[in-house]
Amino acid sequence: MAILEARGLTVDIPTEDGVIHAVRNVSFSVKAGSLFGIAGESGSGKSVLTQAIVGLLPNADIGGQAWFEGRDLIGLPPQEVRKLRGGRIGMIFQDPLSSLHPYYTIGAQIAEALYLHEKIDRRDARARVIDILGKVGIPSPADRLDDYPHQFSGGMRQRVMIAMALILKPSLVIADEPTTALDVTVQAQIVALLDAMRRELGTTVILITHDLGLLSSVADDVMVMYAGHRMEYGKGAAVFRSPAHPYTAGLLRSSPANYSPGSELVPIKGRPPSLLATPAGCVFAPRCSDALSDCAVQPPPLRVYSDGVESLCWREEGASAAPAIAAPSPPAKKENGRAAEPVVAVKDVHLTYQVGSFFGPRRSLDVLKGIDLTVEKGETVGLVGESGCGKSTLARVIAGLTRASGGSVKLLGQDIGALDGARWRDMRRNVQLVFQDPFGSLNPRRRVGSIIGDPYRLHGEAHGEERKRKVRHLMEIVGLNPEHYNRFPSEFSGGQRQRIGIARALALNPSLIICDEPVSALDVSVQAQVLNLLRRLQRELDLTYLFISHDLSVVRHVCDRIAVMQGGRIVELAGAEELFANPRHPYTRTLLAASHAPPVLAGASDRSLREMRMVAS
């Protein structure tokens, strides 16, 4: 029995630039008690879809129907939908810190929902809140009831959010990227909790995520969205084992976990289309490696297969069965005769902050507790660890942006702690950073040409025409169109911006490039492009990387050696394959166990086409 039945949902959002066709003719049904997954890259319309259903998009024009408990939510007056929201439909959002009010205790915030929807006295409400907090795994809930959100860790806060969504025993919970802001080990716990809650309370869960690995481990049914269209829809197991749509196949293929380390990834080419004017034919046609001549001209038909998988595609046989992992792994170029001098030699580095208020007692906070690390020329060293373990701080110390309070950092044999102003500036040529956030790390008010040319300007090199020529050359190297020299960063997509950041880091031929989570803000398909670029550049220019990431599959794919950090210490340092095959430290094992790798493509399936019909787009 379907608890939520959406038919032909269409969402248009008016903006400055025109109407964004965020969702186009999407139908699905969610079975009671199941976990329904919606997957897609950013901008695919997956969040907009659910927000439209629960009436959180007052500005949008919404068409179609969404039947929930015998009522069409799209036609309901706002106050009726509001009663359902919270009461019958619970919501869990991405960021547990900004979704909780910092000035109220969590008990009061959870109980608020009770007071709003039921007549209940204080004692009963309190008992109910304690009960639900216990259920979501908050230790000693009776004591923690009166704590404020900042007294909880990120994972605990997300548990509080889940408790808040479940307190009224809704029949449907919509979780919008509930684990994206959390650490890997915590992610696994939260997903397990959602799964357990659904079994225990019989709640239906809609899980929206971009993480296919996560989805494949829990979802009963999945819907893959792209540019507002429902590309593929069916049983989770069937879809992930052998995707019928080239897009789903491409997404799975883009994930580094499906490759032997060191080989070239097969990314989806190009980038998502603008939602203002989508292509006449299939929205995915321009990026599709299997595109036929009809694809770009006519909207694709809906194909229903024997195992229940539905796919919006022109190709009769679905996605090309054999995964295109044809690209041979580039020849190993590790020669043994390395230069004697390592690029970076970090010895017993400590970093201690003095914290404490004017009145309170002074405390010291150890962020780095004795780090030893060397990076040889031409290799990639990975730093892995959860947020707060000090990996970014270590990067800043090595980059010379933060001064270590103890120990020494030698870059090309020079101790960077002992440099004076002018020498420090000069040393900047040797170490460059690629930042995590491709939106924040480029000045929004400056043109791309001058951003990439900045290193030349600051070091007084290559003036006028010569600088322009060099910048264009750099743009070409990283795969940007040199004609876009005069554009602003806002005119580029996330992946392209990351390329701009990489071009800027390359400008002065640095001995070391520190990549601080360079792909964690990017979609899977784009992430593969950037990872390939980083590897190609390393091969061609003989670069040395220090690669920081929380994503183990990414680190395994690009790194020669991996250092696992926990609490300001490196707990394990080993060759990439050795670390994965034979983890020594218990923390490394926890990390490895917690990561969900997307399923490996099984190749051809035995499904047959059952029905094919045209759908209005």
Next chain:
Amino acid sequence: MSEMASNNVASEAEVVQRGSLELTLRRLWRDNASVAAFGVIIAVVLLAIVAPAIAALTGHSPIEQFRDIGLSPMGIPVGPGADFWLGSDQLGRDVLVRLAYGARVSLLVGVLASLAASTVAVIVGVTAGYFGGWVDTCLSRLTDLVMSVPFLLCALALVSAFGPSLLLSVIVIVFFSWAPMARVIRSQVISLARQDFVQASRSLGAGPLSIMVIDILPNLSVPIIVYTTMQIPNSIVFEATLSFLGMGIVPPTPSWGGMLADASSNSLYLVAWWMVFVPGTALLLTTLAFNILGDGLRDALDPKSARTARRLRRKSKGAAKQ
């Protein structure tokens, strides 16, 4: 394949990538109040520009006294008529011509003082916000100090010590109007300085001056434009206040504040309403126009503001009905 490519190009061409300037102007153009305000400002600027032409047309210079035709036999100013289109003042001077020349003074002082005040505010705000620490403490306390000095008392003391002049009025106005804007700029800089792109510049080896001017300053253009526009009416009113008290523009040079002062002396406004009405209306309309334009600019430059969203929604609902 080529067909696909051309199709692709065609579909991409439909999406117009508008520049931020164009978008801002489009939003501003949709806001009727801003357009009207802009019209008023253009009219005042035109009035100031053609002041000599008006003087030539009427044959009255702004400081010439027509005691024979400009005053009744009782010595009372004459009302609006064929000779004096907007009436005359207590010395038989043409109010229209004086209004036009007064617009020059008001705009000059208003724009000049606002620009100077913004410059001071930007320098103080960016320095305090970027360096932080004791530099921030010193500059912020200085800002507080300036904001706590009583404006009129201090202005009167200064003017009576140095004697009234245009330059001194501008200096006094600048001194008393940079502080609030400096505070806003400072807070913006503090948040900007934490952004990754500033860190990126630092890691490239950029010095403080380079970061402040090249990285941070362009990102402050919105608050600078909005606050400078909003500061212009304040400066105009400041100048009028000083002139009204006889501490601003030296007579017989016409200024709006001075004209109001003339009207109030000997309670002349009881018999000659135009002496209050004309410069008063001009002052009111000009300051109102600049304030509305500043408000509109703020909405237009910030696409996320609630008003822009509401307007879009109304438009789309209207379109749906048609």
